[in-house]
Amino acid sequence: MRPFAYDRAETTALAARHPTAQGQTDAKVQFLAGGTTLLDLMKLDVLRPERVVDITPLKARHSGIEVGPDGLRLGGLAAMAAVADHPAVKRDYPAIAEALQLAASPQLRNMATLGGNVLQRTRCPYYRDPSWAACNKRTPGSGCAAIGGFNRQHAVLGVSERCIAQYPGDFAVALAALDAEVELVGPGGARRISILDLHTGSDRPHIEHSLRPGEVIVGFRVPAAPWARRSTYLKIRDRQSYEFAIASAAVALDLDGGVVRHARIGLGGMAYKPWRAKAAEAALVGKPLTEDTATAAARLALEGAVGHGHNDYKVELGRRTVVRALLAASATEV
Amino acid sequence: MDRTQPEGPSRRHVIGAAAGIAAVPAVGSAAETGRAAQSDASGKVDMTLTVNGQARRAMLDVRTSLLDALREHLDLTGSKKGCDQGQCGACTVHVDGERVLSCLILAVSVQGRRITTIEGLAEAGGRLHPMQQAFIDQDGFQCGYCTPGQILSAIACVNEGHAGSDDEIREYMSGNLCRCAAYPKIVAAIKQARPQMAVSPGTPAKVGQV
Numbered sequence: 001m002r003p004f005a006y007d008r009a010e011t012t013a014l015a016a017r018h019p020t021a022q023g024q025t026d027a028k029v030q031f032l033a034g035g036t037t038l039l040d041l042m043k044l045d046v047l048r049p050e051r052v053v054d055i056t057p058l059k060a061r062h063s064g065i066e067v068g069p070d071g072l073r074l075g076g077l078a079a080m081a082a083v084a085d086h087p088a089v090k091r092d093y094p095a096i097a098e099a100l101q102l103a104a105s106p107q108l109r110n111m112a113t114l115g116g117n118v119l120q121r122t123r124c125p126y127y128r129d130p131s132w133a134a135c136n137k138r139t140p141g142s143g144c145a146a147i148g149g150f151n152r153q154h155a156v157l158g159v160s161e162r163c164i165a166q167y168p169g170d171f172a173v174a175l176a177a178l179d180a181e182v183e184l185v186g187p188g189g190a191r192r193i194s195i196l197d198l199h200t201g202s203d204r205p206h207i208e209h210s211l212r213p214g215e216v217i218v219g220f221r222v223p224a225a226p227w228a229r230r231s232t233y234l235k236i237r238d239r240q241s242y243e244f245a246i247a248s249a250a251v252a253l254d255l256d257g258g259v260v261r262h263a264r265i266g267l268g269g270m271a272y273k274p275w276r277a278k279a280a281e282a283a284l285v286g287k288p289l290t291e292d293t294a295t296a297a298a299r300l301a302l303e304g305a306v307g308h309g310h311n312d313y314k315v316e317l318g319r320r321t322v323v324r325a326l327l328a329a330s331a332t333e334v
Numbered sequence: 335m336d337r338t339q340p341e342g343p344s345r346r347h348v349i350g351a352a353a354g355i356a357a358v359p360a361v362g363s364a365a366e367t368g369r370a371a372q373s374d375a376s377g378k379v380d381m382t383l384t385v386n387g388q389a390r391r392a393m394l395d396v397r398t399s400l401l402d403a404l405r406e407h408l409d410l411t412g413s414k415k416g417c418d419q420g421q422c423g424a425c426t427v428h429v430d431g432e433r434v435l436s437c438l439i440l441a442v443s444v445q446g447r448r449i450t451t452i453e454g455l456a457e458a459g460g461r462l463h464p465m466q467q468a469f470i471d472q473d474g475f476q477c478g479y480c481t482p483g484q485i486l487s488a489i490a491c492v493n494e495g496h497a498g499s500d501d502e503i504r505e506y507m508s509g510n511l512c513r514c515a516a517y518p519k520i521v522a523a524i525k526q527a528r529p530q531m532a533v534s535p536g537t538p539a540k541v542g543q544v
Binding site for chain 2: 110
């Protein structure tokens with residue numbers, strides 16, 4: 001690991017003074033929260049910050065979990081484990097609790113914060129190994145070693161000729177399905193953005209998200225909705241536990257006697273960023289939820305998917321994941 | 335909190351701990367940035383870690399992981415280095431009663447927190463923690479390398495209330511890999527220790543609880 005200076009920020013106002021560029025691999029200043037991504041990538045010499053600003057003191061004010069009539073509010077520095085185990089979250093927003101519980105390991109869930117988790121970087125092995133020169137995420141303009149390389153785990157949605165990296169997280173996929181907003185505090189004050197606007201696209205892979213310098217994720221808001229209780233997160237992986245998704249779906253349904261009033265579908269494990277399948281949602285409205293209607297929706301969800309050889313299987317796996325998740329949600333007792 | 339060095343304004347005057355690199359602009363006045371690590375000319379930091387109830391002081395490079403601090407500098411080699419990437423669980427310790435991976439924690443960042451390692455589980459007289467005894471009774475290891483991490487993780491698994499069934503134990507122990515595949519016996523050990531920990535709060539079984 002390269003040398004760095006270590007600082008602690010006791011408040012968001014103090015954190016905001018640091019010119020972080022969290023989303024860029026060449027950032028000179030990085031915030032440290034749970035450290036499970038940052039320190040890992042610093043050991044691998046992928047991230048090389050010259051200053052690390054420890055924001056764990058912000059936990060004191062920004063780790064609350066509140067379930068109210070307007071919805072769910074989660075502190076940005078809450079531990080993944082605390083939210084996964086919260087009885088009201090499990091009852092009212094099961095897709096959120098399940099996505100967190102199925103992620104990583106118990107130790108990592110104790111360490112990692114929600115804000116850090118949504119910003120988790122790709123597990124693309126070419127990104128994680130600087131001995132591969134070609135990586136547009138690490139070095140803009142250098143190419144993509146995964147295209148034409150071993151790309152079994154890579155994304156099929158939202159990819160470009162510049163980058164086919166997979167967004168590896170689970171929680172952000174559930175947030176995407178449930179119309180969540182991200183609360184930010186930075187030098188310019190506080191603002192809220194849609195979770196769908198947090199991560200940026202594969203056309204500029206070296207920029208991962210839309211946070212401004214010095215901005216900290218202080219919370220997430222998930223609006224109360226009739227579909228929130230009938231929500232679930234289905235994660236498909238190569239082994240039963242402690243593994244990243246190769247395909248996942250967060251779905252939520254509002255049913256009227258078996259007929260879909262509203263549907264929400266988020267996709268993970270197969271997309272460049274947390275993905276929302278709005279065309280598939282629209283196709284379900286007004287129809288009974290059956291294997292046939294779910295299959296038709298799943299086809300729309302994966303429309304435009306592009307495989308690169310080893311990951312071609314994800315197009316069909318993705319469809320089946322959506323179908324299974326929809327059928328599971330419709331069968332849920334609420 | 336057991337510290338060998340007083341907290342307070344006297345320590346609130348140094349920004350950051352540079353480890354011999356080009357200057358990075360410091361931000362804010364020193365007092366405003368709060369307690370930071372204090373580095374000497376060589377880039378080392380005077381740290382105090384509270385390990386197994388004892389305040390331990392050392393001059394360490396700011397990059398030092400908690401695992402390396404324990405093993406290389408505090409002579410606590412029970413915590414093991416497997417992957418050093420947060421994937422195997424061999425380095426599991428408790429910080430403030432919660433299981434975490436010491437290889438992905440900067441030692442400087444956990445000053446003032448309560449760290450428990452495998453060396454801190456047995457009673458002073460040598461009587462083992464029920465989970466340690468259960469691993470022996472159930473033959474829950476072969477080579478033993480993953481065992482300290484397994485035991486710390488297993489104690490937390492019970493304390494968290496995640497040891498209700500065999501399946502739940504397997505799921506909540508999935509962050510600890512065992513290359514010898516002692517998994518069935520690890521499950522048996524946790525089931526043996528679980529009631530002993532529950533009926534004797536206040537005994538060493540409580541070690542690691544918040």
